[in-house]
Amino acid sequence: MILIDWMLPGLSGIEIVSALRETQIDTPIILLTAKGEIEDKLTAFSLGADDYMVKPFDIDELNMRILALNRRAEKRLVSRLTFSELTLQPEKGTVTLDDHPLALTKKEYLLLELLMHHSDGVVSKDLILDKVWDIDDDVSQNAVEALIGRLRKKITPITIRSIRNMGYQLSD
Known part of the structure; x- marks a missing residue:
């Protein structure tokens, strides 16, 4: 800047x-x-x-x-993010798993992008709330858990690990 x-x-x-x-x-x-x-x-x-x-x-x-x-x-x-068999292309707004396209909602996409950007660390619920939802949205941390649950189902066999009192992390 x-x-x-x-x-x-x-x-x-x-x-x-x-x-x-x-x-x-x-x-x-x-x-x-x-x-x-x-x-x-x-x-x-x-x-x-x-x-x-x-x-x-x-x-x-x-x-x-x-x-x-x-x-x-x-x-x-970033033109391409990869984690195991997952590939996310921000410029195209696409995600593939084993070269098969995934249909994700906007929030699922933003969450996955955030997790992939921080694949070597843990992403806190607060950071997820900040990056995935608009600042004006009145959202609880339960909404994060629900979104994580939906995304987990779509990216199997990749897992999203819950790290107690810290946040979430991608795992293969």
Whole structure:
């Protein structure tokens, strides 16, 4: 993540953004500036900025924008996740088990993707709630258990182990 001010001494922030994009650097960039005109915003976006915030800005809003851009960047980085006979292709939104397509709901897909991203560790219920459900959803941890149960049935012989007081882990 790159946070950069437009009006820097010497080389301007917008010139730096342009140079980064010309060299194929695709790290997310948020431009911070006092320039609030629509023409300035259009210039920034056309030269490669991913987001734009006019000063003064709320730090909580900046934090949320950083989180949102990081989530998108994570999804772009991985073209294929594999675990044993499971293959998940985020760009296509597909999952196969032994080269046979699996029909998953959106939440099942997001849960499996999360478990596969963290296949070398344990995924907590809180992380599952944060990544699979929308922030506005009023969801209990029982919903996580129900979703885990449905996904377990669909990915057999791969198992999802319950790690007491910690969370869940893929196992083959």
